[in-house]
Amino acid sequence: MSLDINIALDDFSGTDPIWVIAEEVFTAMVDGEPGFLRPWEGDQAELTDPMYAWVDVHGALPGRVLLTAERETVEHLSRALLAMGEDEVLSETDMADALGEVANVVGGNVKALVPDPGALTLPQVAHERPEIDAEGLMYELPLDWRGRMVVIGLWRLL
Amino acid sequence: MRALVIDDSRTMRRIIAGTLQPLGFETLEAADGREALDILEAGTEVDLACIDWNMPVMNGLDFVTAVRENRTWRGVTLMMITTESEHSQIVRALAAGAHEYVIKPFTPDAIRDKLQLLGLVGLEESA
Numbered sequence: 001m002s003l004d005i006n007i008a009l010d011d012f013s014g015t016d017p018i019w020v021i022a023e024e025v026f027t028a029m030v031d032g033e034p035g036f037l038r039p040w041e042g043d044q045a046e047l048t049d050p051m052y053a054w055v056d057v058h059g060a061l062p063g064r065v066l067l068t069a070e071r072e073t074v075e076h077l078s079r080a081l082l083a084m085g086e087d088e089v090l091s092e093t094d095m096a097d098a099l100g101e102v103a104n105v106v107g108g109n110v111k112a113l114v115p116d117p118g119a120l121t122l123p124q125v126a127h128e129r130p131e132i133d134a135e136g137l138m139y140e141l142p143l144d145w146r147g148r149m150v151v152i153g154l155w156r157l158l
Numbered sequence: 159m160r161a162l163v164i165d166d167s168r169t170m171r172r173i174i175a176g177t178l179q180p181l182g183f184e185t186l187e188a189a190d191g192r193e194a195l196d197i198l199e200a201g202t203e204v205d206l207a208c209i210d211w212n213m214p215v216m217n218g219l220d221f222v223t224a225v226r227e228n229r230t231w232r233g234v235t236l237m238m239i240t241t242e243s244e245h246s247q248i249v250r251a252l253a254a255g256a257h258e259y260v261i262k263p264f265t266p267d268a269i270r271d272k273l274q275l276l277g278l279v280g281l282e283e284s285a
Contacts (some may be wrong), residue, residue, distance in 0.1 A: 028263035101167040105262045108241020
């Protein structure tokens with residue numbers, strides 16, 4: 001999978017920097033240990049009841065970091081982040097906040113790869129895909145978190 | 159010891175509070191810099207403030223600046239915990255008066271190590 005965007009890749013010695021960021025975020029924030037996140041293998045199935053979380057990076061290369069996952073995945077992700085048991089009540093607000101924070105941390109680290117970055121917007125979360133020009137997709141990384149798909153997309157804001 | 163956790167994400171506030179409490183901190187929470195200043199202005203004594211950068215109403219950098227402009231709060235240790243990882247941003251925060259800077263994502267060990275450097279956590283807590 002190639003990374004066809006204008007970011008500093010020299011320091012990564014061929015390792016996908018978005019994968020590195022995702023692995024760090026999930027290891028540190030979600031799972032507490034590595035090994036539960038891996039690249040998705042096989043075809044990307046259409047997600048059921050998806051949720052979307054994104055942050056925009058302003059600056060010389062304005063872009064959007066968009067996370068997509070099924071609602072059920074977001075529920076598991078939120079429980080892991082919040083260290084909540086299955087019997088504890090998890091609200092829609094908790095889930096939106098948790099997914100938004102993951103997008104925020106991923107997006108903040110992606111911003112550090114962009115030359116002359118500007119401000120990072122606050123995260124937004126929705127059940128509808130945000131309107132964005134389909135031609136702006138620069139890169140997409142489908143991930144397998146505990147058997148569930150999480151997709152990180154990088155979009156150029158046209 | 160009392161810590162004020164300032165982040166617009168409830169998730170992140172809970173993660174940070176959950177890291178600090180086993181280290182012996184009582185934690186208070188604020189969703190933005192203005193809300194945190196309200197807590198300080200009410201006379202609540204705080205030893206440590208953990209501050210996100212990007213927040214609505216009042217961002218973390220403005221909060222740090224406001225705290226440093228008021229001598230009443232000179233005893234408050236300020237630790238930025240943020241996704242802003244560019245060197246220039248770290249320099250700005252430290253120049254404004256932040257004592258330490260942690261980049262998200264972080265591990266509980268990273269927070270504990272910073273607090274040990276600041277003298278807010280003893281070595282016994284690392285056991």
